[in-house]
Amino acid sequence: MTMGWKYAKPIREKLMTVEEPGKPLPFDADRGLVEEVTARFDIKALVESLKGKDKKGTREALEGFGKEVMKLTIELADGKYIDRTGEMLERVAKQTGISFPHRLERYVELSILASRPTDRWNIAKATTKELVLQVSSCVVQKAMEEAGLKDLPCKGMCLASFETAAGKTGDKIKIEMAKTMPRDGMCEFLISV
Amino acid sequence: MCVWCDQFAAGYERWYFNPANYARRLYKIRKEAAEALGAEANPQEAGGMAILGREFLEARERNDYEAMERMKREAEQVSWGTHFGQVITLDEALKVTDIIYPISLMTCACRRSMVGLPDEENFTCMGMGPGMYKWERWPDTYRGGVHFLTPDEAKEALTKLNKRGLVQTIATFGTPYLAGLCNCDYPDCGFIRTVLDFGVRVLWRGHYVAKVDPELCNGCANCVARCQFRALSFAPTRNKAYIDEFQCFGCGLCATECDQEAITLVERASLPSLANVW
Numbered sequence: 001m002t003m004g005w006k007y008a009k010p011i012r013e014k015l016m017t018v019e020e021p022g023k024p025l026p027f028d029a030d031r032g033l034v035e036e037v038t039a040r041f042d043i044k045a046l047v048e049s050l051k052g053k054d055k056k057g058t059r060e061a062l063e064g065f066g067k068e069v070m071k072l073t074i075e076l077a078d079g080k081y082i083d084r085t086g087e088m089l090e091r092v093a094k095q096t097g098i099s100f101p102h103r104l105e106r107y108v109e110l111s112i113l114a115s116r117p118t119d120r121w122n123i124a125k126a127t128t129k130e131l132v133l134q135v136s137s138c139v140v141q142k143a144m145e146e147a148g149l150k151d152l153p154c155k156g157m158c159l160a161s162f163e164t165a166a167g168k169t170g171d172k173i174k175i176e177m178a179k180t181m182p183r184d185g186m187c188e189f190l191i192s193v
Numbered sequence: 194m195c196v197w198c199d200q201f202a203a204g205y206e207r208w209y210f211n212p213a214n215y216a217r218r219l220y221k222i223r224k225e226a227a228e229a230l231g232a233e234a235n236p237q238e239a240g241g242m243a244i245l246g247r248e249f250l251e252a253r254e255r256n257d258y259e260a261m262e263r264m265k266r267e268a269e270q271v272s273w274g275t276h277f278g279q280v281i282t283l284d285e286a287l288k289v290t291d292i293i294y295p296i297s298l299m300t301c302a303c304r305r306s307m308v309g310l311p312d313e314e315n316f317t318c319m320g321m322g323p324g325m326y327k328w329e330r331w332p333d334t335y336r337g338g339v340h341f342l343t344p345d346e347a348k349e350a351l352t353k354l355n356k357r358g359l360v361q362t363i364a365t366f367g368t369p370y371l372a373g374l375c376n377c378d379y380p381d382c383g384f385i386r387t388v389l390d391f392g393v394r395v396l397w398r399g400h401y402v403a404k405v406d407p408e409l410c411n412g413c414a415n416c417v418a419r420c421q422f423r424a425l426s427f428a429p430t431r432n433k434a435y436i437d438e439f440q441c442f443g444c445g446l447c448a449t450e451c452d453q454e455a456i457t458l459v460e461r462a463s464l465p466s467l468a469n470v471w
Contacts, residue, residue: 005346008314010338011340027326027330029221030223092326095340098294102323109218109219126294
């Protein structure tokens with residue numbers, strides 16, 4: 001079925017125009033979101049709490065932390081600290097019927113910015129099939145090294161967090177890790193639908 | 194291989210098939226009010242609609258070739274770092290729609306400024322990638338509004354634009370970030386005008402060169418009007434289309450119009466005399 005577009009003409013039923021010309025719109029992540037999430041979730045305290053825990057307990061603690069960070073991020077990002085990028089992204093998803101990757105990417109990015117604002121990371125791929133996130137400097141990894149904790153399944157924290165976001169967006173995702181820190185110098189998450 | 198493929202293809206066949214060149218973060222932490230208002234990174238400004246100023250025309254007027262060459266080199270350096278285009282074929286453009294999201298149909302800034310086309314007759318350009326979620330930040334650039342298309346709808350629109358006689362080009366906004374899928378013609382397009390009229394390479398040739406098979410060409414000349422690069426002409430004595438391969442940008446518009454299938458696209462890299470002509 002074609003969309004019936006006439007050459008060079010607008011498609012009236014799909015056209016978005018500036019709603020309130022001149023009104024400043026908040027496109028970036030709100031500092032308040034970062035402040036509230038970092039105040040509630042302390043990475044150093046988490047890592048301290050892992051000392052003495054067995055593998056199962058450690059994994060559960062990390063996964064639980066990741067889930068809770070994402071839950072709070074979603075709550076704040078869609079409520080108190082809603083931003084225009086998020087609003088537009090939802091409108092676009094409604095118009096095209098395509099959710100992935102950006103609805104999920106939004107929560108993933110905001111949760112990292114909010115809970116680990118000093119991390120270094122990058123989106124290396126964002127198609128309607130795959131999302132690739134590369135984290136090259138991670139405060140959790142650093143804190144674990146400093147605490148002398150090695151070979152801990154910290155990736156469980158990120159994985160649980162991303163899966164929580166996918167639960168919210170309704171995307172049926174599969175996550176693979178092509179690279180992990182410290183061995184590869186970065187964690188690379190390949191999220192696909 | 195073009196220098197952009199050398200630098201940014203990362204194993205993909207072409208640099209514009211590398212999804213990394215379309216991917217960017219959605220967010221950064223908000224700074225001060227000026228930034229929220231969109232004072233930085235205006236795509237139209239990045240686009241360098243007037244990459245050559247009055248000084249260049251004045252130098253041309255007085256035949257000051259040294260000054261012209263200097264200004265051309267400077268303009269090219271700025272363009273290649275911030276905003277330049279490369280011609281791609283329709284098939285390549287269709288392939289690109291599967292690795293980018295979102296895709297928006299919007300008004301063409303070139304047609305607006307070059308020929309004063311009203312918005313309601315000017316929805317011929319495509320913006321793409323995560324930056325499009327922030328289109329309201331730059332209302333002048335996205336004048337007339339935007340609509341977002343599915344990849345299939347984008348394919349339909351591109352095919353229609355190609356049929357109409359427009360060249361598909363891919364454009365950077367902060368090289369190698371690709372965010373423009375333009376549909377261009379002469380004299381509307383700033384890229385084509387700048388490269389053809391002033392010899393400033395803000396638009397690179399594509400990876401193909403068109404060739405005519407004289408055995409198949411029936412001399413209808415339908416292809417001639419399709420060429421936006423002054424590469425195609427009609428040779429009356431031979432009653433055949435003629436392509437100046439050194440002038441050809443490899444868009445394939447002539448080939449998509451030829452009922453006789455007399456025009457084919459050949460890999461530029463396979464032709465020793467043209468392999469380094471971009």
